[in-house]
């Protein structure tokens with residue numbers, strides 16, 4: 001029987017870390033837009049011919065990447081991105097649905113800073129898919145230092161993974177303004193309730209928000225300067241201009257664009273999302289101190 005082949009698409013921080021992790025148990029290929037000096041680096045076509053693909057490119061780029069590059073040949077896919085498309089308000093599973101059957105796709109969620117995964121430090125992740133079979137097939141590809149769980153709640157994982165990035169920006173702002181630990185804990189706790197309410201509207205299982213995908217990833221990202229989104233918040237609180245912050249960061253901070261998507265979706269569906277809305281307004285020039293006043297008042 002032919003040995004199964006696996007490739008990571010995207011060699012940013014997360015793609016490189018997943019490539020490291022997945023290379024522990026089997027040969028794992030990797031590809032990216034520009035040629036890189038990485039072991040088992042291949043061209044895109046060779047990667048696309050693999051049986052299993054792990055796609056780690058920014059959420060806002062996925063639709064155009066799929067249109068330009070992807071041909072479905074029966075591959076099983078794990079999506080590693082966390083975000084909601086700003087231009088359409090579509091969740092990533094809705095975008096992928098035009099290219100890949102639902103039973104061939106899963107979404108990775110949970111607390112997982114790339115910088116720790118690439119050192120082989122232990123972590124626990126969730127693979128979310130309507131197909132338990134897909135989970136079982138990917139589970140064996142992960143190394144011993146990563147514990148994987150299965151969930152069928154794709155939308156819950158997607159909302160949690162995307163929303164926590166916006167809340168991490170809020171938490172970074174809170175830290176940057178020196179509002180104290182009480183304020184930060186209140187913000188994170190109310191943020192968790194807010195993202196659960198948002199997710200429930202779109203059919204998510206409320207319990208997903210209390211596990212690794214929700215509370216786990218939110219607590220991680222909203223409490224550490226290791227998070228790019230948190231650092232965006234710190235910059236905003238220090239009156240830095242967004243373009244300057246993102247240029248300095250040099251990596252994707254998905255919460256910036258996802259805040260646009262959440263604002264539009266919550267308006268359209270009449271969902272109460274006060275913290276995400278204030279993040280959107282601060283990104284668009286509102287004084288964070290005015291946002292604080294409005295959050296305390298309303």
Ligand SMILES: NC(=O)C1=CN([C@@H]2O[C@H](COP(=O)(O)OP(=O)(O)OC[C@H]3O[C@@H](n4cnc5c(N)ncnc54)[C@H](O)[C@@H]3O)[C@@H](O)[C@H]2O)C=CC1
Nearest residue numbers: 011012013014015057058059061080081082113114251252
């Ligand atoms: N870094 C982390 O700790 C984690 C990141 N993620 C998610 O993974 C996704 C990727 O994040 P990172 O790798 O950390 O970002 P990054 O900024 O380090 O790298 C992004 C990569 O995507 C590539 N890329 C950008 N536009 C592209 C396009 N149009 N076509 C092909 N490739 C393109 C870039 O060349 C770059 O290699 C994000 O959605 C992020 O939220 C999820 C969990 C952990």
Ligand SMILES: O=C(CO)COP(=O)(O)O
Nearest residue numbers: 110111112113227228229
């Ligand atoms: O999703 C992450 C950890 O689980 C990474 O968060 P940042 O993109 O904010 O660095």
